[in-house]
Structure formats: C-alpha cells, structure tokens
Amino acid sequence: MNQIILVKDIRLMFKDLKFQIFFLILVVLFILSAISSSVSFISKQKSFQNERNRFNDLVADGQHIQLIQLLQNRMLMVASPPSPAVLFSEYDNYPDIINTGIMFYEPEFSNNNIGLRRMFRLNWLFILGMIMGLMMLIMSFEAISQEKRAGTLRLLTINGVKRQSIIWHKYISYLILYLIVIIPASMTSMILFFALTGTWSMTFMLKFLLIILISIPFASFFVWLGIFISMSKNHRNTIVMVMFIWAFFVVIVPQAAIIIAKQVSSIKTVIEYREIREQARYDEMMRQAEEENDIMSLSFEDFFALLASNINVADEKKNQALQREIEENMRQTRMIRGIAGISPFMQFVNISEIVFDKGFYLLNFQQETTKQAINQIKNLMIEQDSRDETSHNLLYSYAYVQRLVFNRRGETPFSEELFEHPHLLFVTEIETDDVPSKIMEILMKLIPILVLNLVLMVGAVGKFERLDIR
Amino acid sequence: MLKSLLEHELNNLLKSKRIYTTVIMFLLLFVSIFVVRVIDYQKQVNQYIDDVLQNEEGLRSAENYSFINPRAIQQPIVFSIYNDGFKIPRVLNIQYYEPIIYAESLNEEDNIFFIDNNQLDITFLITFFLSLFILLISYDSVNGEKRVGTLRILMTYPLKRQTFILKKMFGVFFFVAITFTIPYVISFVSIIYMFVNILSINFLLSAFFYWLLTMLFILFFSLLGIFISCCSTNPNRSLVYSLLVWILFRIVLPISWDYIIYPRLYDEQVLHLRTIQGDKQYEKTRVEFDVNPHWSGNFIQYSGEGFYNSWVFAFKETMDGRDQLLRYMYDEVYPLTFEVEQARDDVIRYLINTENVKNWVFFFNPIVLFNNLSMKITGNSRGDYLRFLHSARELRNELVSLGIEEGWLLDYRFNAYVPEKYNVLDYDVLYEQVEGDYERMGEFVHEFIGDDRYEMRLPVFRRYEQPIYSFGEIFERIFVYLVLFVVSIVVLWVMTWRKFLKYDVR
Numbered sequence: 001m002n003q004i005i006l007v008k009d010i011r012l013m014f015k016d017l018k019f020q021i022f023f024l025i026l027v028v029l030f031i032l033s034a035i036s037s038s039v040s041f042i043s044k045q046k047s048f049q050n051e052r053n054r055f056n057d058l059v060a061d062g063q064h065i066q067l068i069q070l071l072q073n074r075m076l077m078v079a080s081p082p083s084p085a086v087l088f089s090e091y092d093n094y095p096d097i098i099n100t101g102i103m104f105y106e107p108e109f110s111n112n113n114i115g116l117r118r119m120f121r122l123n124w125l126f127i128l129g130m131i132m133g134l135m136m137l138i139m140s141f142e143a144i145s146q147e148k149r150a151g152t153l154r155l156l157t158i159n160g161v162k163r164q165s166i167i168w169h170k171y172i173s174y175l176i177l178y179l180i181v182i183i184p185a186s187m188t189s190m191i192l193f194f195a196l197t198g199t200w201s202m203t204f205m206l207k208f209l210l211i212i213l214i215s216i217p218f219a220s221f222f223v224w225l226g227i228f229i230s231m232s233k234n235h236r237n238t239i240v241m242v243m244f245i246w247a248f249f250v251v252i253v254p255q256a257a258i259i260i261a262k263q264v265s266s267i268k269t270v271i272e273y274r275e276i277r278e279q280a281r282y283d284e285m286m287r288q289a290e291e292e293n294d295i296m297s298l299s300f301e302d303f304f305a306l307l308a309s310n311i312n313v314a315d316e317k318k319n320q321a322l323q324r325e326i327e328e329n330m331r332q333t334r335m336i337r338g339i340a341g342i343s344p345f346m347q348f349v350n351i352s353e354i355v356f357d358k359g360f361y362l363l364n365f366q367q368e369t370t371k372q373a374i375n376q377i378k379n380l381m382i383e384q385d386s387r388d389e390t391s392h393n394l395l396y397s398y399a400y401v402q403r404l405v406f407n408r409r410g411e412t413p414f415s416e417e418l419f420e421h422p423h424l425l426f427v428t429e430i431e432t433d434d435v436p437s438k439i440m441e442i443l444m445k446l447i448p449i450l451v452l453n454l455v456l457m458v459g460a461v462g463k464f465e466r467l468d469i470r
Numbered sequence: 471m472l473k474s475l476l477e478h479e480l481n482n483l484l485k486s487k488r489i490y491t492t493v494i495m496f497l498l499l500f501v502s503i504f505v506v507r508v509i510d511y512q513k514q515v516n517q518y519i520d521d522v523l524q525n526e527e528g529l530r531s532a533e534n535y536s537f538i539n540p541r542a543i544q545q546p547i548v549f550s551i552y553n554d555g556f557k558i559p560r561v562l563n564i565q566y567y568e569p570i571i572y573a574e575s576l577n578e579e580d581n582i583f584f585i586d587n588n589q590l591d592i593t594f595l596i597t598f599f600l601s602l603f604i605l606l607i608s609y610d611s612v613n614g615e616k617r618v619g620t621l622r623i624l625m626t627y628p629l630k631r632q633t634f635i636l637k638k639m640f641g642v643f644f645f646v647a648i649t650f651t652i653p654y655v656i657s658f659v660s661i662i663y664m665f666v667n668i669l670s671i672n673f674l675l676s677a678f679f680y681w682l683l684t685m686l687f688i689l690f691f692s693l694l695g696i697f698i699s700c701c702s703t704n705p706n707r708s709l710v711y712s713l714l715v716w717i718l719f720r721i722v723l724p725i726s727w728d729y730i731i732y733p734r735l736y737d738e739q740v741l742h743l744r745t746i747q748g749d750k751q752y753e754k755t756r757v758e759f760d761v762n763p764h765w766s767g768n769f770i771q772y773s774g775e776g777f778y779n780s781w782v783f784a785f786k787e788t789m790d791g792r793d794q795l796l797r798y799m800y801d802e803v804y805p806l807t808f809e810v811e812q813a814r815d816d817v818i819r820y821l822i823n824t825e826n827v828k829n830w831v832f833f834f835n836p837i838v839l840f841n842n843l844s845m846k847i848t849g850n851s852r853g854d855y856l857r858f859l860h861s862a863r864e865l866r867n868e869l870v871s872l873g874i875e876e877g878w879l880l881d882y883r884f885n886a887y888v889p890e891k892y893n894v895l896d897y898d899v900l901y902e903q904v905e906g907d908y909e910r911m912g913e914f915v916h917e918f919i920g921d922d923r924y925e926m927r928l929p930v931f932r933r934y935e936q937p938i939y940s941f942g943e944i945f946e947r948i949f950v951y952l953v954l955f956v957v958s959i960v961v962l963w964v965m966t967w968r969k970f971l972k973y974d975v976r
Contacts, residue, residue, distance in 0.1 A: 017707065017710075018707075018710045021710070021714060025714070025717070025722075029722070032726055032730060035730060036726075036729035036730045036733075039729075039730075039733055039734075040729075092585065092587075093584055093585050093586075093587070094583065094584065094585065095582070095583065095585065107582075109582050109583065111585060120721055120724075120725055121725070121729065122725045122726065122729045122730070126725075131717070131721075134713075134717075138710060138713060142706065234487065234488075237487050237488040237491060239709070240488050240491055240492050240495075240606050241491045241495065243602065243606070244492075244495040244499075244599070247598070247599065247602070248499075251598065252499065252502075252503075252590070255588055255589065255590035256502070256503075256506060256590060258584075258586060258588050259506045259507075259509075259510055259588065259590065260506070262579070262581075263509060263513075266579070267579050267581060268579070269517065269520075269576075269577045269578060269579050269580075270575065270576070270577075270578060270579070270580050271524075271576060271577055272577075326582070329581050329582050329583050329584075330583060332581055332583075332584070333581060333583040333584045336584060360583070363583065
C-alpha cells in the first residue's frame with residue numbers, strides 16, 4: 001500500500017504543469033550556467049597565466065631576484081589558481097592573490113576575478129541555493145490542501161493508511177522529485193562545462209556530487225516548510241508571506257549584513273591607517289634619535305650594524321600597526337559573515353567554501369601559507385648570504401638604498417647574488433585541512449539546518465495528526 | 471458606473487488578508503532599507519567633509535606651484551539613498567599634466583578582505599519586491615472573480631468588457647501606487663528634514679521623475695498580472711505562471727544578457743579599446759622618462775616625488791635645466807595627456823553604448839529599463855561619471871593656462887624653494903672652490919641661503935562645483951526610453967484587452 005502511495009504521488013507530480021515548466025527552466029539554467037562559467041573560467045585562466053608570465057619575466061630579468069633586491073621588493077606571490085569551482089560560484093567577494101615582501105608579512109590583496117559584479121550570477125550556487133528553495137516551496141505549498149480539496153485524503157484514511165505514513169510519503173516523494181530534477185540537469189551541466197573547458201578532473205566531479213548531496217537538507221527544509229504551509233487554512237495567503245521570508249533571507253540578509261557590520265564593527269579609513277603606520281615608524285625613529293649614541297666613535301661596520309638594527313626595529317613597529325589593521329579588517333569580515341550566517345543560504349555558501357577550498361575559508365590558510373613561505377625564504381636567503389664573503393649580512397629593508405656606500409669599498413650590506421630558489425617566490429599550492437577534519441567541519445556546519453529540518457518536521461507531523469481532513 | 475466599480479475593487483482589495491500581509495511586508499522592507507541607507511549616507515557625507523577639509527588643508531600648505539593639487543570632490547548625491555547607481559570613488563586628482571581618468575578615494579573605508587558589491591537600495595526594492603508584490607496581488611484578479619461567480623453576474627450588467635478590465639487595472643494600480651507613494655513621501659520629507667543644508671534642486675527633480683517612473687512600472691506590472699490572470703482559469707496555475715514570469719523578467723533575462731550574450735558580443739571590442747588606452751598610457755610614460763638627463767643634472771632637490779610636490783634650488787645650471795624640463799613637459803607630455811584621456815573616454819562611451827543597447831533589447835522588460843533610467847535620473851550613471859571626468863579636466867586645463875598666463879608654470883617658481891636671487895651659484899666654480907668636498911659645498915649653500923624661503927601666493931582658480939540639472943535636461947536624457955516604456959505598456963494593454971474580449975466568463 002505504502003509503495004502505491006509513493007508511486008502515485010510521484011506520478012501525479014510528473015503530470016503537473018508546474019513541475020514540467022520548472023524542470024524545463026532548470027535544465028535551461030543549468031546549461032546556461034555551464035556555458036557562462038566556462039567563458040569565465042577560460043578568461044580567468046588566461047589572466048592567471050599572464051600573472052605567471054609576468055613573474056617569469058621578472059625572474060628572467062635577474063635584477064628583481066637579487067638577494068638585496070628581495071629585501072625591498074614585493075616579490076612573493078601566493079595565488080590560488082582558477083579551478084572548475086567557478087561552475088559553482090565565483091567567490092568574488094574575497095581576494096585570492098596575496099603579494100608580500102620578504103622582510104615582514106605585509107600583504108597586498110587582489111583578485112583575479114574580472115568582469116561585472118552583480119548580485120545574481122548564473123552558476124550552481126544561484127540555482128541550488130536561490131532558485132531551488134523557491135521552487136521546492138512552490139511545488140509543495142499545496143501538497144496537502146490539494147488532496148483535501150479533491151477528497152482523496154479522506155479516502156486514504158478510510159483505507160487504513162496511517163496519517164504519519166501519508167505525510168512521510170509526501171515528503172519522500174518531494175525529495176525524490178528534487179533528485180530527479182537536479183541530478184540529470186546538473187550532470188549535463190557539469191559534463192558540458194568540462195567539455196567546453198577541457199579540464200576533466202575526477203576530484204572536482206566528486207566535489208560537485210558532494211555539493212548536490214549537501215544541498216539535500218536545504219531542499220528538504222523548504223519541502224517541510226511547503227508541507228507545513230499547505231495545511232494552513234488559506235495556503236495561498238501564506239505562500240505570499242513565505243515568498244517574502246525567502247527573499248528576506250536570500251537577498252536582504254546577506255546585503256544588509258554588510259552595511260550593518262560596517263556600522264557595528266567599523267574600521268578606519270585608508271588614510272588614517274596609513275598615518276598610523278607611518279606614525280608608529282616615525283615615533284620609533286624619534287625614540288632612537290633621543291638615545292645617546294656616540295656615532296662618531298663607531299667603526300664603519302658597527303655604525304651600519306646599529307643603523308640596520310634600528311631600521312629593523314622601526315620597520316617592525318610599522319608592521320605591528322599593519323598587523324593590527326589586518327586584524328581589524330578580519331574582525332569586520334567575520335562580523336559580516338556572522339550576521340549573514342543567519343540565512344540558511346549563506347550557510348550553504350560557507351559550506352561550499354570548504355568543499356571547493358575557496359573564499360574566506362581559503363584566505364585563512366592562504367595567509368598561513370604566506371607566513372610560512374616568508375620564514376622559509378628568509379632562512380634560505382640568510383643561509384645563501386652567509387656564503388657570500390663580500391656581504392656584511394645586514395638584513396634590513398634599506399640595504400639596497402645604502403649599497404652604494406658599501407660598493408665603493410668593494411663590499412655590500414647584503415649579498416647581491418641571485419636567489420637560488422626563485423620558484424619559491426610564486427606559490428600556488430595552498431595547504432588546507434585534511435579530508436577527515438574537513439568532513440567534520442562540514443558536518444558541524446550542517447547541524448543548524450538539520451535542527452531546523454527536525455523542528456519543522458515535528459511541527460508538520462504534529463499538525464497533520466490534528467488536521468481536520470473533512 | 472466606473473467610479474462605483476473602482477470603489478468596489480479597492481474595498482475588496484483592502485479586505486483581503488493576503489493583501490495586508492503583502493503590504494505590511496513591503497512597508498517593513500521599505501523602512502528597514504531606507505534606515506540602513508540613510509545611516510550609510512550620513513557616513514558618506516562625513517567622509518566627504520573630511521575629504522574637502524583635507525583638500526583645503528593641502529592647498530593652504532602648498533609651498534610652491536608644484537604642490538598645487540586641487541581635487542574635484544563629488545558630494546554624495548542625496549538621491550543615492552534611493553538609487554545607488556554606478557558606484558565610483560568620489561575624488562578626482564587634478565595634477566597639471568596627469569591624465570584624469572580614474573576616480574580615487576581619500577577618506578573611505580576599504581576592507582581588504584571583503585570586496586563589497588552591495589546593491590541594497592530602494593530601486594532594488596522596487597525591481598525585486600514591488601514587482602513580485604504587484605503580481606501576487608493581481609494574479610487572480612480575473613479568474614478569482616470567475617471562480618466565485620461574480621464575473622458572470624457583472625457581465626449581465628450593461629458593462630463593456632474593456633471597462634471591466636480597465637477598472638481592474640486601475641484598482642490594482644491605485645492600490646499599489648498609494649502603498650508606494652505614502653512611505654515614499656514620508657521618507658522624502660524626512661530626508662528634507664535631515665539633510666536640508668545639502669539639498670539642491672537636483673533632489674526634487676530626481677524625486678519627481680523617480681516617482682513618475684515608478685508609477686509607469688507599477689502600471690506595467692498591474693497589467694501583466696491581469697494578463698496572466700486572463701490566461702488561465704485556475705488561480706493556482708496563474709500564481710505559478712506569474713512567479714515564472716517574474717523569475718524570467720527579474721533574474722533569467724538580465725543574467726543571460728550579462729553573462730552570456732554580452733561577453734560574446736562586446737568583450738573583444740572592450741578589450742581592444744582598453745589595450746589602446748594602455749598603449750597610450752605607456753606612450754606617455756615613455757615620453758616622460760625620455761627626458762634629457764642633463765636637464766635634471768646637478769641640483770639639490772627635496773621631497774622625493776620628482777616633478778610634482780618637490781623643491782629644487784641652488785645652481786644656475788640646474789635652474790636652466792629645470793626650465794627646459796618644464797618646457798618639455800608642457801610641449802611634449804601635456805598633449806599626450808589628452809590622447810590618454812581620449813582613449814579612456816572611448817572605452818567609457820562604448821560601455822555606455824552597450825548599456826543603451828541593452829535598454830533597446832529589453833524594451834519589453836521594465837525591470838531593465840527601470841534600473842537604467844533611475845541611474846540617469848539620479849545622476850549617478852556611467853554618463854555622469856564621464857561628465858565628472860570632463861569637468862575635472864576643464865578645471866585642469868584652466869589651471870594650466872592660468873599657469874602659462876601668469877608664467878609660473880614654466881619658470882623657477884614651479885619648484886621654487888628660495889627666491890630667484892639665490893639661483894645664481896655656478897656648480898663648477900663652487901666645486902673648485904671647495905676642492906670637491908661635498909660636505910663643505912652643502913654647508914656653503916645653506917649658509918648662502920639662510921632662512922630665506924620662497925613664499926607663494928595661491929593663484930585664484932575655479933573649484934569643482936556639483937552640476938545642477940534642469941527639468942528639461944533630465945527629461946531629455948530619458949525621453950526616448952520613456953516613450954519605449956509607454957509603448958510597451960500600450961502593447962500590453964491591447965494584448966490584455968483582446969485576451970479578455972475572448973474570455974469565457976461562465
């Protein structure tokens with residue numbers, strides 16, 4: 001009997017015009033998203049390749065990777081290469097390239113995303129996150145009321161089918177329907193994308209499958225919501241309200257979060273930050289100037305050793321101010337994400353960042369990687385410099401400017417040889433968490449939506465038990 | 471008859487619970503968006519004041535003509551609370567021979583981790599929610615009456631079908647128009663109260679045209695809802711249809727233009743124009759670097775920024791070289807500045823052109839039209855950006871010709887550190903005198919000059935002023951598209967009318 005009900009439910013839905021139209025729209029959207037993402041992927045790859053070529057030119061030039069030059073230039077680049085994840089989302093709210101100098105971690109963030117910044121982009125996130133929620137809602141908002149109106153609900157209960165099993169079959173049939181709609185369309189889209197870009201990657205296929213799997217609890221949330229609504233007396237009125245709630249969470253909350261967070265956790269202006277940095281450096285230099293050192297009595301070596309250490313300390317003060325600045329920016333970004341996290345849609349986005357190693361999730365690791373790379377390169381430079389007999393081993397940022405004084409004596413403050421490991425200066429491998437801890441994190445992030453599902457389910461089942469079905 | 475029907479229609483609408491929910495939702499959204507935007511705007515105004523003060527301070531502390539760096543600073547447009555438009559930083563740097571092609575930001579916050587693409591404003595509320603709201607009100611206006619049987623009764627009266635459909639349309643239209651106008655007027659008055667000292671006629675004009683445009687928008691969607699309602703006998707089905715139409719108009723069509731059609735049609739040309747601009751910029755830099763090194767020979771220079779913001783003094787030979795450099799910059803580099811600007815303008819004009827093409831392609835889609843037209847009305851479209859660039863360039867050109875006229879642009883005064891009488895030392899003679907000891911040379915120079923500094927009088931030049939629009943000017947901007955809008959409404963009306971003439975009322 002149960003099986004018959006399930007089959008009936010699914011068959012009926014297939015015959016529904018709503019379903020047919022939606023299915024068609026979804027297929028079209030999925031295909032269009034594959035085409036537009038492939039265009040964007042190819043242009044991103046091009047711009048990334050340009051970046052790499054520019055770097056190679058600098059290396060070939062030689063001058064830029066002189067050890068002494070590296071003290072001054074921002075030559076270290078940590079970039080996340082474009083990946084097929086663009087089919088899911090561009091993640092263009094977050095930078096993905098870090099440029100920094102070697103002396104300190106002084107990042108300059110940029111983004112290789114080009115093109116328009118619009119609220120809606122045609123990709124899987126848009127379809128799975130935004131449109132699907134709405135569609136599941138529209139599909140299911142008359143699940144019970146229709147049967148009640150047609151009188152079939154009464155017939156079913158006469159035949160001894162339990163109420164619980166009726167509502168469960170409804171729910172399961174909608175979920176099956178969701179999968180029937182999503183899987184073929186998304187697979188077509190995925191294959192089309194890989195064919196158009198020529199990047200067949202097994203890992204990414206699995207990741208795309210995983211993201212579809214993860215989207216199920218979100219779809220199920222909307223199905224329960226729809227079923228819940230369909231039991232209300234005037235379901236057409238309720239759907240209006242629900243539509244607004246949907247739009248509120250999907251559109252208003254993420255947008256308003258930015259404006260609110262900027263008020264709550266404000267950062268200073270660009271100019272103020274610049275002044276604070278320079279001031280920190282200046283104060284330190286003034287302090288040093290007040291210290292009474294008999295410079296005249298110092299030897300050439302001792303004088304420059306003192307100068308180098310003084311400049312280093314001043315630079316460090318400046319860098320500390322910069323680190324505070326980064327922290328403040330980070331705090332505001334966390335605040336934006338925290339407020340936007342109220343919306344299940346943003347939760348879905350956050351989870352997808354973990355799956356695809358993108359966005360803010362990656363940015364944290366990217367910063368870690370950069371700091372590690374700085375340490376590694378610095379050590380290698382010191383090691384290489386110690387082998388140079390003409391060098392005074394003065395590791396400080398002004399060494400390049402003051403080299404002329406040394407050159408006259410046939411010496412140099414820091415080695416002028418070429419850096420032996422230039423490939424370390426362009427990092428594209430960013431290490432993130434290992435798979436088990438990633439899965440744990442995803443599961444942790446799924447808990448809120450699962451709890452929401454549970455609450456709605458209990459509510460819907462409870463309400464259906466007491467529903468007047470005459 | 472029409473009047474009583476209209477009253478009946480409005481009364482009916484007011485009694486529906488669904489309408490109440492929708493109206494309350496809409497009002498809540500309106501208020502919350504408005505408050506958030508006003509707070510944001512207040513912040514922008516404060517930053518703008520800081521910008522202006524900083525600019526004045528910079529001009530006051532200028533020590534010679536090379537330090538004069540007036541900025542064209544755009545006051546945040548009050549109406550941007552309603553329509554954010556094409557967002558750019560508000561400062562243009564005016565420096566003698568530098569091309570003015572990009573706006574910069576001074577006292578703005580810039581989160582380095584988060585790239586902001588916020589678009590939450592009243593325009594968004596209208597194009598996103600109001601359109602949905604109208605469709606949700608009107609999707610069952612005809613078939614709902616049929617279902618309860620009132621349509622059949624009405625048709626037994628001597629009432630023309632077009633009268634019936636007209637009153638339906640006006641019923642929905644007036645209802646939504648009132649729902650929108652009341653909070654709009656209240657917000658409008660509160661803005662006048664809050665920002666009275668920075669308001670101009672622009673705000674009133676924008677507000678009027680915006681309201682007019684919104685009315686047309688509401689009219690179109692009311693008709694659309696009724697049309698959909700005539701297409702199906704089942705209200706549930708027409709609900710689904712109207713949601714589909716909404717998704718198509720609001721999301722699918724604009725997106726497929728932006729991400730699929732647009733890149734295929736225009737990307738190549740835009741890239742080409744950008745390359746030309748880049749080449750011109752490179753050409754200018756090359757000419758700038760191509761300076762005869764002799765001209766900047768033995769001089770004592772303070773402040774490391776080179777040509778601008780620097781002092782040059784001491785040797786006669788240096789000053790002669792400097793004169794030649796100034797002449798070279800004016801003769802060779804300055805004309806290239808115009809070429810760079812021209813190339814940049816070509817890019818912007820092309821982009822404006824593509825936006826207009828989009829308007830024509832989507833003549834049937836009021837959401838696209840509304841988005842573009844509201845920017846033109848507010849004065850923050852791409853075209854206004856171009857205008858901003860042009861007016862800053864005009865100021866720059868005036869400043870340069872003033873400098874030529876008064877002479878300071880091409881003589882020692884441009885980079886002066888000391889009065890002219892000190893620029894007489896001969897480097898070679900002095901070098902022999904001090905026997906090649908640079909330290910002694912420096913001491914000598916400083917003793918020679920003493921504490922005497924050049925004192926500049928800030929020349930009088932025109933500052934940037936916010937453009938004031940006239941009624942005719944704004945009307946001219948949107949006239950063509952307004953006609954397009956009206957035509958699409960008329961077409962839709964005819965379609966609805968024809969459809970209803972054949973409608974089975976039983």
